[in-house]
Amino acid sequence: MCGIAGIVYKDGKLHNIGNDMTNMLNALQHRGPDSAGFALYGGLGxxxxxxxxxxxxxxxxxxxxxxxxxxxxxxxxxxxxxxxxxxxxxxxxxxxxxxxxxxxxxxxxxxxxxxxxxxxxxxxxxGFQMIKDVGSVLDIADNYDTRSIKGTHGIGHTRFSTESGVDLYHAHPFQTYILRDVSLVHNGQITNYWKVRDALERKGHIFETNNDTECLVHYIADKISTGYSLEEALEQSVENMDGPFSYIVATPNGIGIAKDKLGLRPGVMAENDEIFAIASEEVSLGQVIDTSEVEQIYPGEVRVFEI
Amino acid sequence: MANEIEIDASSLTPRELNSKIKEYAKKFDKIIIKNPGAEHYLVAGLVDDTSIVIEGSAGYFAGTMLDKGNITINGNAGWFVGDNMTSGEIVVNGSAGDGAGQGIYGGTVVVRKGVGSRTGEIMKGGTVIIGGDSGFMTGIFMMGGRMIILGNLGADAAESIIRGEIFVLGDVQSLGKNAIIIDITDDDKKELKEILEHYDFELDDEDYDKFTKIIPESARPIYGK
CATH class of the missing domain: 3.30.70.60 (Ribosomal protein S6/Translation elongation factor EF1B)
Structure with a gap:
């Protein structure tokens, strides 16, 4: 199943992102007990x-x-x-x-x-802090003092493992080294994984795992590095990836979500003048924003917010 | 004044809350649930003729398998609100996720704002009313009942519909297999006016002329005529 969440503080200033993301992910704990992780941007200095x-x-x-x-x-x-x-x-x-x-x-x-x-x-x-481990969100947050971390935007994940091992390395987020500080969290499966991976490997990109989330983050970074905007890269992924998926990608400038064309994985969002937030379920959004106006992410849709 | 009771759900698991609701439903006419926290499976399997008011949002499968009772959600609902209900009524005074009214056999599901995809999938009877837009493959494998959408319909509407009807006030992006559009009749307009006014949807008289009606082209699209 897996739970995904992301938040951007629109003023671009440092906020209590560690605390907010911990609360958002803890609300999604039921979607994945195996591991959890954060990519928190802007506070490392x-x-x-x-x-x-x-x-x-x-x-x-x-x-x-x-x-x-x-x-x-x-x-x-x-x-x-x-x-x-x-x-x-x-x-x-x-x-x-x-x-x-x-x-x-x-x-x-x-x-x-x-x-x-x-x-x-x-x-x-x-430009970001990656914190991920096996176990519950709260245990991980306590162990790494995540709640004290400040930042401008971030993404996070609770994992229900369906492929590959349950260990720290395979916890999300995944990172790419095609571009600096691009990370990704994912709920779903990419069923044409080998086809997408093959094209990326032919371009010289190096894969460390057989995990489809690693493939996604390389794919997005590859697109951005060849001139696509984040939004365009996400739109391309909806066309080129098969399978049920909903994922959030983070760059040094913001976050974006993409959902498969059949809409088989959930995604909702809410925003106000201060915050743009995305999550698998409203219960997560409710930790950081008033949820009286929740928007559904529709099949094949992408949403992006960059600071 | 109705015989009513309040439950604070903030420290209860969905299972504990549902057990309390079933216990109280035999004694009280109305149950108000505070702090629902958008939890899943709220008011699952209620079979008593009781009014439930959820003060906040509900998660997935709110009111699943409802029979006789009525539920008001003063917030939003997640995926599959009203799943497999047989009778009764659910009114969501907000938006809802995918699969609103999935597989219902009877009763009414009303969502005041928009919903996600596959609304009313495999529904067999009953009524689903959506005050806003409804997404991709609304009414997929619909086998009965009626849907009323006051906003726009997403792509592949009524995909592989076998029985039932969908009334749409807004635009239809595209139709699914075995779905056709026909003119609505005066009886249809009367029926729509009756039920929409009952649920306080305010439409002008001329709006009723603008509805589109989607029905199956064939009751046996796969195995012959």
Missing amino acids: LKDDEYILNIQLENNSKKLLRTVKDEINMVSPIESDKLMFTTENSCLYQCKIQLDEFNMLKPLIQDVDSIDDKVVVINGEH
Whole structure:
């Protein structure tokens, strides 16, 4: 089933997005108990060439952590770092690095990923914070102090797994490295996945999983990188993707939703002068906005709000 | 004054709330539900002739399998409001999601504003009234009953309709298979006026001339005449 939600504060200023998104996702907990995640934009405040890597180490091996740090330091000196623990008590290493070019990020992630099977780079971020884990929304929010995070816009997900594993890596959001800071949450299945993936791989885009959500986020980033607006990219996806789906994509500028042509997955939205909000169900919208005027997202429809 | 009681739903699961409603429905004429929180399955399976007022929005399957009672939702409803109801009445004083009146056998579902897609899918009887637009494949596999849409109808209206009729005041984007448009009769207009006035929809007399009526072209579109 899965639950998806997104919010934009129209004034472009920092708001309590961590708290709002936690409440929105908690209201969608019944749609997916396996894992949950957030992509919260605007509050990280990094310099233009700074990035944060989130790396999961399945065991708390000091030797393995040292190897990871050495690998990263060969490309960029680690500016700062910290160790956290996931909800299942594995080690989550977070470090801030500096890269001259964004296109150095993906090769670095691949290098770190190849160190050991027990090392998985969850993501590399610049303009947003990716928080995702297995378990309930509230447990994850508590574990990562999500409620304290400020931001301008964001998306989130509660997962009911139907394909691929239930683990931190396969929790949504998914991120692409075709463009900086594009992430996506998804409710549904892309049934022509291999056909879409094949075309993207022929263009040189790298897939890390067999998950259809990864395919979607690469697809959207590929479209935007070739000149489409976010809205046009979403419209193209409705034409090119088969299967039941409803997904929300976030960029540094805003969020957008697309729904399959048969409208087989839900989506509702509401907005006022301050907020634009989207979710799978009204119960989620009601956490952040008056829901007396809820709009249905119709089959094949896309909606976008950019700051 | 009616014999009525109020339930605060804020700390109840849908199952707990529905159990209370069934218990109180045997003792009270009217039950007011506060803080429904857009939860799913509200007032599922009510079989007593009781008035239920939901003060706020309901989630999916509000009033599913209703028989005899009447439900007023002073908010919106999610997907499948009134699903499989057999008699009674549900009035949504807001909008609703997909599948409003799905599979109803009897009774009336009224939504004051617009609804999502596949309204009245596989309905077998009863009446569905939508005050605004209704989306894609409204009336898909409809097997009886009538629908009245005061706004516009989305694409593939009445897809594979077998029996029943859909009256539309606005535009019809396109028809589905086995659906045709015919002129409405004076009896149809009288019937529409009667039921719409009953539910406080205010239309001018000339509006009734503007309705389009959609019916099945054949009762046996797949296996022959």
